[in-house]
Amino acid sequence: MCLSRLHQVVAVGDGFALVLGTDGLRRAVSLLALEGAPPAVGDWLVVHSGYAIGRADRAEAEAIAAELRAARPAE
Amino acid sequence: MAPGPGPGPGPERPVGLGAALFARYAYPPSALGYCGPAGAPTLFASAREPGWEEDVGRAAAGFEGAWPYLELIAEANGIADPLEADVVEAYFVGGPLLERVPEEGAVARLARGFAAETAGFGAVTGALPRGGLLHHSFHVLFVYPWLRMARAGVLEPSLRILDRCRIRSGTVLSVEGESVVVKSERLRLEDGELAIGGEQVEVVSRSLDGSGPLLELAAGDEVSLHWDRICDRLDRERAGWLRDCTSRNIAVANAGLRRSRVEPEQRRSGGAT
Numbered sequence: 001m002c003l004s005r006l007h008q009v010v011a012v013g014d015g016f017a018l019v020l021g022t023d024g025l026r027r028a029v030s031l032l033a034l035e036g037a038p039p040a041v042g043d044w045l046v047v048h049s050g051y052a053i054g055r056a057d058r059a060e061a062e063a064i065a066a067e068l069r070a071a072r073p074a075e
Numbered sequence: 076m077a078p079g080p081g082p083g084p085g086p087e088r089p090v091g092l093g094a095a096l097f098a099r100y101a102y103p104p105s106a107l108g109y110c111g112p113a114g115a116p117t118l119f120a121s122a123r124e125p126g127w128e129e130d131v132g133r134a135a136a137g138f139e140g141a142w143p144y145l146e147l148i149a150e151a152n153g154i155a156d157p158l159e160a161d162v163v164e165a166y167f168v169g170g171p172l173l174e175r176v177p178e179e180g181a182v183a184r185l186a187r188g189f190a191a192e193t194a195g196f197g198a199v200t201g202a203l204p205r206g207g208l209l210h211h212s213f214h215v216l217f218v219y220p221w222l223r224m225a226r227a228g229v230l231e232p233s234l235r236i237l238d239r240c241r242i243r244s245g246t247v248l249s250v251e252g253e254s255v256v257v258k259s260e261r262l263r264l265e266d267g268e269l270a271i272g273g274e275q276v277e278v279v280s281r282s283l284d285g286s287g288p289l290l291e292l293a294a295g296d297e298v299s300l301h302w303d304r305i306c307d308r309l310d311r312e313r314a315g316w317l318r319d320c321t322s323r324n325i326a327v328a329n330a331g332l333r334r335s336r337v338e339p340e341q342r343r344s345g346g347a348t
Contacts, residue, residue: 002140051232
């Protein structure tokens with residue numbers, strides 16, 4: 001019932017990253033399932049069930065995040 | 076998926092049962108921060124204030140990975156409310172309502188919905204298989220990235236997440252306060268194919284946030300589990316539905332796994348047909 005989501009890296013720790021979702025919430029995610037070098041602050045990750053599973057192109061991710069924020073009803 | 080005989084009128088079920096079931100099944104991943112709108116876990120675990128069902132209904136529609144299934148199941152069975160108890164139970168547990176969801180169009184509709192919600196990063200467009208039942212296990216096996224990752228060799232955490240995310244059944248061994256010891260069977264990858272088997276004993280919770288009402292349970296009861304919580308007590312019929320729907324979708328997944336092993340072989344030998 002969960003879906004993969006875009007998150008932007010806010011901080012990087014040992015084996016995990018603190019990320020900000022397009023829903024405005026911060027989460028800690030595991031980097032165990034992410035291939036390659038650890039991400040850097042500002043990078044965009046695809047996150048599922050608490051794990052970063054892939055990387056996203058920054059320009060494309062920022063455009064998508066802006067679209068999602070604009071589509072979300074104001075609270 | 077040929078339409079089955081239909082669910083029939085069935086016994087009268089209490090008003091608000093669908094909302095209560097949705098809350099119990101959706102709470103575990105929602106409380107872990109994996110899905111659903113902010114505030115949903117608190118709402119789901121809250122006492123039944125007047126209007127609680129309507130609030131849960133609004134929150135449920137915000138679960139973009141679950142609501143499209145409920146809509147499809149309700150629509151195919153001529154049920155107006157996607158949060159009706161039989162619909163919610165069909166999605167999470169299984170049952171005859173699923174047999175009436177026409178495969179044609181349904182899978183494409185899900186793929187379109189998910190692609191929009193995940194903005195192209197869900198890797199689901201056009202990749203959903205034929206022959207499965209639109210049950211929760213369909214989402215876990217085919218929409219989640221973890222089976223693809225397990226196949227690519229990332230066994231940990233892939234298999235653990237697939238096992239915890241799926242709705243699985245267990246037998247209560249003992250109950251102490253909100254903690255319950257249950258015996259269940261885990262999902263494994265064996266000779267390149269998924270299988271359920273291999274007993275595990277785990278300690279799970281029978282409450283949502285630790286303060287709400289506790290499910291009445293006794294040793295020997297059959298229960299449904301999602302992540303580390305008990306969602307409901309299952310009678311023999313419902314336990315059978317859960318087992319059958321999960322097995323059917325695993326069979327579809329295994330057919331895909333076999334194809335993915337054979338196709339590279341055929342390409343290597345130049346014998347693709």
